[in-house]
Amino acid sequence: MTAIESSITPLQSMENDAPIRKPQIGLLLIPSGMLIGLLLVCALVVLRMSVGERDAEWTGWSLKAYVQLASARNIGIIIDTIWMALLSALITTLVAFPIALFLTRTTSTLARRVVLIAILLPMIISLLVQSFGWMAILGPNGLLNQAISAATGIERPLSLLFNRTGVLLGLVQTSIPLAVLPAAAALRSIPISLEEAANVLGANRIRTYRHIILPLAWPGMAAGAILVFGFNTGAFAVPLLLGGLKVTTIAVVIRDQMGSLSNWPLGAALSVLLILLALAVQSLNRLIVRTNAEIKE
Amino acid sequence: MSMPTATGRFGIEWQLVKGITCMLLALMLAPICMVLVISFTSGETLQFPPPALSLRWYQEVWTMLVGPDAGIGRLRESLLVSLEIAALTSLVCVLAGVPTSYALVRYRFAGKTVIEELIGLPVVFPAVVLGIALLVLVSASDLNFGIFQIVAAHSIIGLPFLMRNCMAAMRGIDPMLEEAAMTLGASAPKVFREIVLPLASGGIGSGAILVFILSFNEFTLSYFLYSVDVFPLSIWLFQQANTSFSPAVFAVSSLIVVVNVAAVLVVDAVIGSRGSAA
Numbered sequence: 001m002t003a004i005e006s007s008i009t010p011l012q013s014m015e016n017d018a019p020i021r022k023p024q025i026g027l028l029l030i031p032s033g034m035l036i037g038l039l040l041v042c043a044l045v046v047l048r049m050s051v052g053e054r055d056a057e058w059t060g061w062s063l064k065a066y067v068q069l070a071s072a073r074n075i076g077i078i079i080d081t082i083w084m085a086l087l088s089a090l091i092t093t094l095v096a097f098p099i100a101l102f103l104t105r106t107t108s109t110l111a112r113r114v115v116l117i118a119i120l121l122p123m124i125i126s127l128l129v130q131s132f133g134w135m136a137i138l139g140p141n142g143l144l145n146q147a148i149s150a151a152t153g154i155e156r157p158l159s160l161l162f163n164r165t166g167v168l169l170g171l172v173q174t175s176i177p178l179a180v181l182p183a184a185a186a187l188r189s190i191p192i193s194l195e196e197a198a199n200v201l202g203a204n205r206i207r208t209y210r211h212i213i214l215p216l217a218w219p220g221m222a223a224g225a226i227l228v229f230g231f232n233t234g235a236f237a238v239p240l241l242l243g244g245l246k247v248t249t250i251a252v253v254i255r256d257q258m259g260s261l262s263n264w265p266l267g268a269a270l271s272v273l274l275i276l277l278a279l280a281v282q283s284l285n286r287l288i289v290r291t292n293a294e295i296k297e
Numbered sequence: 298m299s300m301p302t303a304t305g306r307f308g309i310e311w312q313l314v315k316g317i318t319c320m321l322l323a324l325m326l327a328p329i330c331m332v333l334v335i336s337f338t339s340g341e342t343l344q345f346p347p348p349a350l351s352l353r354w355y356q357e358v359w360t361m362l363v364g365p366d367a368g369i370g371r372l373r374e375s376l377l378v379s380l381e382i383a384a385l386t387s388l389v390c391v392l393a394g395v396p397t398s399y400a401l402v403r404y405r406f407a408g409k410t411v412i413e414e415l416i417g418l419p420v421v422f423p424a425v426v427l428g429i430a431l432l433v434l435v436s437a438s439d440l441n442f443g444i445f446q447i448v449a450a451h452s453i454i455g456l457p458f459l460m461r462n463c464m465a466a467m468r469g470i471d472p473m474l475e476e477a478a479m480t481l482g483a484s485a486p487k488v489f490r491e492i493v494l495p496l497a498s499g500g501i502g503s504g505a506i507l508v509f510i511l512s513f514n515e516f517t518l519s520y521f522l523y524s525v526d527v528f529p530l531s532i533w534l535f536q537q538a539n540t541s542f543s544p545a546v547f548a549v550s551s552l553i554v555v556v557n558v559a560a561v562l563v564v565d566a567v568i569g570s571r572g573s574a575a
Contacts, residue, residue, distance in 0.1 A: 025404055028399060029412065042427055042431060046430050098314050099318050113565060119322070122326065133329055133330070136328075143345050230421055
């Protein structure tokens with residue numbers, strides 16, 4: 001702690017005022033440090049268990065869990081999870097673009113607030129509540145199926161819930177704000193004069209989108225897509241509630257291995273994999289944000 | 298604004314953007330709206346559109362909450378537990394996050410960037426892993442933490458959200474004010490209490506409400522850490538989804554939606570009135 005305190009240098013205007021007593025910075029950091037410390041302990045716990053023996057997770061040492069991780073079945077689930085997260089990131093980014101355009105271009109403060117709240121609600125409101133709503137719309141006797149069977153006469157024509165379509169829908173819906181906000185920030189930074197200049201020089205709107213708006217907005221959209229991808233690789237509640245028992249993600253397998261199958265090392269090894277994925281995504285996001293900032297300077 | 302149509306702010310392109318946005322938002326909000334509408338049904342089933350509108354399921358929920366049999370359905374108990382957890386989580390996040398926010402906003406010190414990165418870690422950390430690891434720790438310790446195991450888990454994921462709001466508010470405070478108070482002889486704790494806290498109260502308050510909502514709706518961590526005695530509302534709903542499915546569950550859900558929307562509007566008003574955030 002002394003190392004931290006000795007190098008304290010107050011900011012800006014305080015810099016020249018020697019007599020001001022510096023508060024104990026270490027003390028200010030302790031309470032939140034305890035919470036973050038608990039998180040780090042959790043990460044260490046799964047790391048330790050992942051190299052433990054089955055039924056002797058704390059005393060034995062073994063790399064068997066990582067060998068099991070490489071089995072065809074587990075690799076399949078890992079690829080499946082990453083594929084669904086990628087797909088959801090792609091769809092979410094596409095869906096987010098017009099919403100972000102609207103947010104940056106509307107002149108009405110009220111409209112902007114309403115849209116912001118509307119995209120935040122699906123992320124905030126308990127997924128259980130929303131899954132009830134999806135069941136009423138997409139379920140076997142739901143609104144959509146009723147409408148289709150009334151129109152075509154086919155009994156229960158579509159099954160959209162409790163399979164991958166339902167899960168994908170849920171993943172997109174709950175992660176929309178993660179994609180909209182960075183895209184809107186990027187779009188806002190494009191000066192309107194660029195679009196006017198393109199128009200003066202004879203470009204139509206489609207060319208303006210292709211050569212001006214999309215290239216300038218893409219770092220923001222990519223940052224959003226990466227956030228959504230990272231968020232959805234760890235998806236647990238959505239596949240559990242909207243996937244029935246048919247859709248398995250890494251997180252659901254972790255639950256099964258740690259619970260009913262009681263293969264703790266394998267569950268822990270999958271957890272380590274999820275943590276690494278999250279950290280990789282985080283770094284990639286930082287990289288894009290930083291490169292973008294450098295280009296702008 | 299000499300060439301309005303040239304920039305896509307008016308005309309067909311603008312109508313298209315507006316139309317697509319409205320359509321997408323309607324789709325996003327469709328499940329929530331369905332729940333709201335069906336909760337007013339007069340029938341016994343979840344059919345849509347409802348045969349007629351009535352408040353009978355809200356009456357049912359009312360008896361589930363305060364009637365003589367309230368103990369059996371456990372709805373009241375779960376609601377109270379969830380409120381308690383959410384309130385305690387907000388409190389813990391404020392107590393832990395406000396001092397650290399101040400240190401990060403006002404001072405430069407060794408390891409600051411590392412600490413900033415660590416504070417953001419709970420946002421990306423997979424919730425399932427956190428829940429499982431805490432469960433392992435709790436069962437290894439052989440102690441009964443009651444509701445505090447869920448409070449601790451929620452506090453970890455709530456901390457970055459509180460601190461983001463709190464730090465934004467603190468950045469808006471002119472350091473000269475604190476300097477002036479110190480020159481006039483106020484001690485550091487007094488400056489913090491009488492200058493920093495009142496000026497940052499909007500950000501702290503909106504952050505605390507945000508954490509409250511987050512905790513109240515949270516499912517994954519609660520799923521791993523609930524017990525027979527500590528049975529949060531999200532777990533109650535999960536159990537209903539797997540067993541009986543009456544419109545009463547939809548009425549409970551609608552009440553949750555209303556509370557959430559109200560809380561979001563309050564946060565929006567506080568952040569909006571601060572001006573710069575938008």
